[in-house]
Amino acid sequence: MIETHPDATITDAYRIQQEQVRRWVSDGDVVKGHKVGLASKAMQQQMGVDQPDYGHLLAGMFHLEHQPISAASLLQPRVEPEIAFVLGRRLSGPGVTVADALRAVDFVVPALEIVASRITDWRISIVDTIADNASSGGVVLGSKPTLLSDVDLRLTGCSLQLGGELVATGAGAAVLGSPVNALVWLANTIGPLGIDLEPGHVVLPGSMTRAYPVSAGDTAVADMGELGTVTAVFTA
Structure with missing residues (x-):
């Protein structure tokens, strides 16, 4: 979009995103959470941006673990490993603190976010990805819930394998120092827009590694x- 509309701003991009979400909801989809994108230095460097963004997670984006996902239904898909928050209480910014965020989390689960882009060859700016709902394509949640009191998210390590080969490692501290910081950032960023994080919502705080392309036949x-x-x- 930035190539065809060079004067477009981040504010313009979020208005476009919100209009897309409004249409999806009016067509019968349901908002089930939000994502923070570009929260780690690795992702910011990969995409050539210098700040996080956010997008909406709709019910139709959630896929079951181990069940086939059609690669053909996604545009230039890539995967990102993340620690997903499942909320037990509402978070309404601005003014949300780390203490507020910790109290609001019911549990966390491992997740793979699938990012996808309608921009050819991922030649995106921050305006492009925001307008494209932060490049949200899908999400797969793990089935093992963990209480925050039982884990230090900053020190949680991650290894990402594609086709049985190790392609990346990372840690929770790569996400704004802690994934909890990304949750606070999100609540305080969308709160002034009249958007709350609701009980039961899933929040993806950002990837612990770079994003890696996937195609049919990949696991x-x-x-x-x-x-x-x-x-x-991923299947054909």
């Missing part, structure tokens, strides 16, 4: 140690 596995593993299977 992606993220191993997060004591948090467990999560697997996404």
